[in-house]
Every structure is written in structure tokens, then in C-alpha cells.
Amino acid sequence: MPEQVDSAYLVDSLVELLETPSPTGYHDEIMARVEGRLRALALPGLEMVRTTKGALLATLPGRATGGHRALSAHVDTLGAMVREVKSNGRLMLTQLGGYAWNSVENENVTVHTVRDSLRYRGTIQSVNPSVHTSEQARTGKREDARMEVRVDARTASKDETLALGIEVGDFVSFDPRVELTDTGYVKSRHLDDKAGVAVMLAVLEALSRAGQQPARRTSFFFSNYEEVGHGASAGLPDDLDELLVIDMAASTTGEHQNSDEYAVGICAKDSTGPYDLALRQRLMALAQAHEVAYRIDTYPHYGSDGSAFLRSGGDVRVGLIGPGVDASHAYERTHRDSLLAAARLALHYLLAEDE
Numbered sequence: 030m031p032e033q034v035d036s037a038y039l040v041d042s043l044v045e046l047l048e049t050p051s052p053t054g055y056h057d058e059i060m061a062r063v064e065g066r067l068r069a070l071a072l073p074g075l076e077m078v079r080t081t082k083g084a085l086l087a088t089l090p091g092r093a094t095g096g097h098r099a100l101s102a103h104v105d106t107l108g109a110m111v112r113e114v115k116s117n118g119r120l121m122l123t124q125l126g127g128y129a130w131n132s133v134e135n136e137n138v139t140v141h142t143v144r145d146s147l148r149y150r151g152t153i154q155s156v157n158p159s160v161h162t163s164e165q166a167r168t169g170k171r172e173d174a175r176m177e178v179r180v181d182a183r184t185a186s187k188d189e190t191l192a193l194g195i196e197v198g199d200f201v202s203f204d205p206r207v208e209l210t211d212t213g214y215v216k217s218r219h220l221d222d223k224a225g226v227a228v229m230l231a232v233l234e235a236l237s238r239a240g241q242q243p244a245r246r247t248s249f250f251f252s253n254y255e256e257v258g259h260g261a262s263a264g265l266p267d268d269l270d271e272l273l274v275i276d277m278a279a280s281t282t283g284e285h286q287n288s289d290e291y292a293v294g295i296c297a298k299d300s301t302g303p304y305d306l307a308l309r310q311r312l313m314a315l316a317q318a319h320e321v322a323y324r325i326d327t328y329p330h331y332g333s334d335g336s337a338f339l340r341s342g343g344d345v346r347v348g349l350i351g352p353g354v355d356a357s358h359a360y361e362r363t364h365r366d367s368l369l370a371a372a373r374l375a376l377h378y379l380l381a382e383d384e
Contacts, residue, residue: 043227050202052108102225103255126256221277261334
């Protein structure tokens with residue numbers, strides 16, 4: 030039984046994913062990287078297909094017939110889109126996903142032009158960034174109209190910026206600033222949910238290395254529109270019995286939360302309601318049987334791809350697990366222990382015969 034998850038492979042996969050820009054709607058580059066890793070594993074019987082919406086569905090045969098499970102994680106991240114090229118040549122943005130502007134203030138970014146596939150560097154700032162020129166640097170509201178991107182190009186007018194090829198509707202990705210500490214922490218933007226994607230890849234690598242199959246036919250769904258609410262609303266197999274979502278924000282640490290950065294979080298309820306009780310009990314039993322550290326938690330300000338699937342009419346058991354993350358939708362942090370706990374629980378879930 031492939032009980033050992035390769036920590037080095039998991040973290041290597043995670044770093045590659047984190048360093049690949051993928052704000053919601055801009056997913057071709059990262060999907061190609063995921064597909065490349067899946068092909069390199071050479072899993073017998075693996076079938077891959079892109080959905081019309083651009084998600085990736087990879088399916089493995091199981092040891093037994095009957096029953097179809099799925100794991101899901103999303104590759105899309107928070108980001109922005111150009112809303113206006115301003116008269117001063119700077120860019121007003123509209124958000125992709127939900128975050129506070131102060132969490133990305135002074136972050137370096139890349140502008141991805143749609144027309145010519147060019148890339149320009151820049152920085153998100155308030156319209157009054159300097160304390161030497163305005164009191165608004167301290168007291169001004171952080172909202173759409175008062176934030177802008179200072180493009181790293183010689184431009185001081187709308188026409189000069191347009192001449193660079195930058196237009197309304199171009200994508201803007203935030204620098205992840207990945208750091209691996211010698212104390213086991215992983216710090217980066219976009220751990221939500223690239224850590225979940227890395228967990229799924231590590232599970233598949235463990236199966237490949239051991240020459241094993243999951244207990245049941247299993248699909249691995251790499252979603253690409255979760256941050257805007259409709260990632261898994263379509264594209265999952267029609268004959269699915271059970272869906273286990275792996276999502277970083279599901280394990281956000283904070284006041285009144287029970288999760289931490291060293292265990293796998295098992296979500297009992299989010300803003301859309303409870304997750305399947307029987308599946309939660311089975312996940313708890315697997316964690317206990319295999320000595321996987323876990324925490325049960327609820328998330329009152331959160332929804333997942335499982336929520337989107339259920340709202341679209343999915344009639345299956347849905348569960349939600351994830352590595353524990355601090356400061357979700359800001360500059361996030363988790364720990365290798367939590368990543369490994371999530372991967373081990375997901376692996377034991379796939380290998381278990383119980384329905």
C-alpha cells in the first residue's frame with residue numbers, strides 16, 4: 030500500500046504551481062503544467078480531457094467496479110483585470126476574487142496583455158502612495174477608484190500606455206513571493222488553492238510509484254473558476270457518487286477557528302451549509318486509523334467547489350478537506366506537516382474500499 034507521500038515531490042510541485050500565474054480566467058499556462066506532470070507519472074489507464082470551460086478532468090480506473098469518486102482542487106487564484114487606462118498612464122483595476130485592497134498594496138504584479146500576449150511589470154499602489162506628498166497615504170480609503178498599477182515603462186499618459194499594447198480587459202497577476210523556511214513553513218500568495226492541487230499531484234505520484242490503483246474509479250478535477258463561484262458547477266462526471274474537495278481556504282486559521290497549520294482540516298460546515306456527515310465520519314475514522322493529524326472546523330465566510338457543485342444540482346456526497354493556512358486571501362502561510370497530512374488523508378480515502 031503506497032502510504033508514503035513524497036514530501037519533496039509535493040513541495041516541488043507546489044513551488045512550480047505558485048510561480049505560474051493563473052488569475053481566474055487566465056489558466057492555459059498552468060493547465061499545461063499540470064498536464065505535463067500527469068503525463069510524466071505514466072499512470073496506467075489514465076484518461077485526460079479538457080472541459081469546454083477549460084477545466085482538466087483526469088480519470089483513473091479502480092480496483093473494483095461500481096462507484097465513482099472524484100477529488101477536486103482549483104488552479105485559479107485571486108488577481109485583477111484592467112478596468113481603465115487612466116489619463117496619467119496608470120491602470121485602474123477590477124478584482125478577480127474577493128480580497129481586501131490593503132492585502133495587495135505595494136505588491137509587484139505582471140500585466141498580461143490579451144491582444145499580443147505581452148507582459149509588463151508594475152506595482153499596485155494607492156493613488157497617494159507617499160507620506161511626503163499627501164496625508165491620504167495614511168488615511169485614504171483602499172477601494173477600486175483609489176488604487177492603481179504603476180507600470181514599469183516610460184508612460185505618463187493614456188495614449189502612451191495604450192501604445193504599449195495594454196488595454197481594458199488585460200489580466201493582472203500578483204507576485205506570489207514564495208519562501209520555504211528551514212522551520213518547515215511555506216509562505217506565498219495563492220496557497221489557496223495551489224496547495225490543494227499539489228496535494229492531488231502528490232497523491233497521484235504515490236499511486237504511480239507504488240503501482241497501485243484507487244479502490245474505485247476516481248476522477249481528479251482541476252477546476253479553473255472557483256474564485257468566482259462556478260468552478261465545479263459543470264464538468265464533473267454524471268455518474269459520480271462522491272466528491273472530496275481539497276481547498277486551502279477551507280482550513281483558514283483565525284479567531285474562533287479550530288484549524289491550525291500542522292494538521293489537515295476537515296470542514297463540517299461552510300457558508301452554504303453542512304457537508305455530508307457520513308463522509309465526514311469516514312474521513313475522521315481514516316485519519317484516526319492511520320494516525321493523520323486532523324482538525325474539524327466550520328467556515329462562516331467561505332464556499333468551495335463542493336458548494337458550487339451542490340448548487341448546480343449535484344446529488345452526491347460531498348466532503349471538504351485542506352491544509353491549514355494562515356491569512357487566507359492575503360500573504361498566506363502553511364506548514365509541510367499540514368500539506369503531508371492532507372495528502373496522506375486523501376490517499377487513504379482513495380485506497381479505502383468502504384463506500
